Amino acid sequence: MKKLLIPAALLLSALSLSVSADNETAVPGAAVTKVYSVKADEVITSSTADLIKDAIKTAAADNLSMLMIELNTPGGILDATRTAVQHIMASPVPVTVYVGPSGARAASAGIFITMAADFAVMAEGTNIGAAHPVVAGGEDIKGDMRKKVENDTVAFIRSIAEKRGRDMKTAEKMVMESTSYTAAEALKLKIIDAVTSEKTGIEDLLKKRFDIKGEIEIVPVEATFMQSVYKFLANPDILAALLFLGIVMIALEFKMPGTFIFAGLGGLCLVVFAIGANIIPVNYLAFLLILGGFALLTAEIFVTSFGLLTIGGIVCLLFGLRMLFDRAGSAGISVSLWFMIAITAIVAAIALLIGRLVIKDFKRRPASGMETMLDKKAKILDWENGEGHVAIYGEIWNARGRGDFEEGEEVIIENYGDMVLTVRKKDK
16 A cells, blocks of 8 residues: 555645746746847837737746837837737736837837837937827827827826836826936936846846746747738838839829730739738828929929929928828828938939920920921022022922022021022031
8 A cells, every 4th residue: 555655745746836837927046048039120000909919928938038129119000009019018917018129119109008018128329208299290289189188198197107117107198298218317217127238138128037046048039921921021211112112103094005014013003002001090181282283393393393393293292201100090101311311312302303404405496397497408409599499308499599509509507487498608
């Protein structure tokens, strides 16, 4: 009997240790702690929220682990940001948000994700802030709707700050007054927990925060293929470039019809742009402004306005690009300044080239009619009393002129009128 009890006791002890290890979610004292890392370095969209959700599931499946979100964003869709915040605050594993590397930012919608973390860290040289809600066109919301949207956004950020023990007044100020702070200022105002420096890296801060005695292994969480596609299309500059290419290709098809190559490429660009417009909502007033800008630039080719239509087209393009992603529910999403400058420079260069060609053509004599014969040589066929006939371009014309000319003599045509050419002697 004793021989049977001893193995049974050992078996129960082993099972107990196994269950204890399976239920362990702590990281202190682990020999090697895995930190699953996911990058959110784009506009915050539903794809970003899905990526964070999947990364949390991956980290939760490994008991000795935690999740780190490397954040660098200009803003995003508020509904998607709310979803991402919900995933972070309901995570069964600790979530660290690291705004880095130096030069990165957690602007607008990025504020909510940073403050929702269990451990919020910023690198030196980064900034956070400016989350005031706007409507299409980038203008402040007016009247009662302004109060409603502001109150809802303020309540959202205050609830996050309250949950994570961060300064609620500073959080509210970032929404109401669009204030922004450096990493050092954010730490002093207690809206983040730590700042990394050249000497103190993120690994050292994680060890200190979570009392990790062993080593840390950073494990990147790769996005799925579709998440990578959505991330690519969530770039405002890429969507704007697709829109411009699509319009230009369609215009070239009208200019050079028959091949359908330009039409196919242009249609493909516009289809991909439409897919991206479902990821980042588009302001359709701005879309019409861009189309109007191209229409004015096209009209300049056919109507001589001496640059007025070109100026109008460039202004429409600039305003259209600026407002393309400004609409309710979007925060901090816009086409970058360098892209707008590049587009304006390209359009201005093309307009200058076309303008020079138009002016040159305006000054040039017509390529048909009697004016083509001015200053050209003709041959005398017969001549008497200052009048006669000349041959030019295989045609016979009546002619007159001062002086006597001999048959076969070459003369220069200097004028015309009433279907009669005026000629003079050829210069010696």
